[in-house]
Amino acid sequence: MKQYSFSFSPGMLEEFKKILPANRSKKILKNYLLNEYELPESLTDLQQAVHNTVIQPYWMSEAEITKIDRLIKQAKSKGSTINRSSVMRDIMKDLIERYKDNPIQKGEQHRQTFKVPYGTKKRLALLVEEGNLTYELSSFIMEGYIPSNEFPSMRNQKQEDLNFSTDIEVFNKMDEIATEYGFKKGGRAKIFRDALNQFEDSLQSEPPKKMALKQELKYILDEYKSIEEISVIREEVSKYLKE
Known part of the structure; x- marks a missing residue:
């Protein structure tokens, strides 16, 4: 699994999150x-520019990203230039249409306060919007998290409380992993902190916004290359970078 970032219109993303709960949306x-x-037969909608986008990272398998890239090549063979985000937006549009009149009900919710190293919440606030933290972290635990085998003690560390409220399935997943590692007391908290640490590292090493912009830049340059000489493009980019 590898993290990829995609751009969506704010309204589309919010509607998707309302219709499909975090613990099931990625699987669907x-x-x-x-x-x-x-x-679709007509690719006009996929080629339309989307303004005021928001960035959403997803953990995806090689099979998923290969399928998306195959679709992009298929569109190119028909004379249309699209990118990964435009494919994902069309997929999300289809799923919203499918479930909007019969949204999947959220499962039982659970809430717990975890002790985390002091400063964690401040760092997370710089990496992900507060309103998206639960969704992003829940999705990561269900889809992207692999235990590190390192579970340092919180003793003698300055701590702060982090409240986490999400679907019970996410907590069950942490409990299953804790049982596999033989933890009896405080196992869920150890797994949560390990997952949170990995989640933060992934955001810091590959900021979603930077990743999405790189993908958009590649899309623009590929499209530009189809109508302009590379030497001219290189000169234009060089001028821009010098400004």
Whole structure:
């Protein structure tokens, strides 16, 4: 699994999150992408620019990203230039249409306060919007988290409380992992801190906004290369960077 970032319109992303709960949305999206989704006959909508976008990272398997790239090549063979974000937006649009009149009900919710190293919340606030933390972290625990085998003690560390409220399935997943590692007391907290640490590291090493902008830049340059000489493009980019 590797993290990829995609750009969506704010309204589309919020509607998707309301209709599909965090612990199930990625599985549904993955299944639809791999087993059902194909490009529409008309690619006009996929080629339209989206303004005021928000960035959403997703943990994706090699099979998923390969399918998306195959669809991009398919569109190119038909004379249309699209990118990964435009494919994901179309997939999300389809799923919203499918579930909007029959949204998947959120499962039982659970809440717990975890002790985390002091300063964690401040760092997270710089990396992910507060309103998205629960969704992002829940998705990471369910889809991207692999235990590190390192569970340092919180003793003699300055601590702060982090409140975490999400679907009970996310807590069950942490409990399953804690049991596998033989933890009896405080196992869930150890797993949560390990997952949180990995989640933060992933955001710091590959900031979603930077990743999405790199993908958009590649898309723009590929499109530009189809109508202009590379030497001219290189000169234009060089001028821009010098400004």
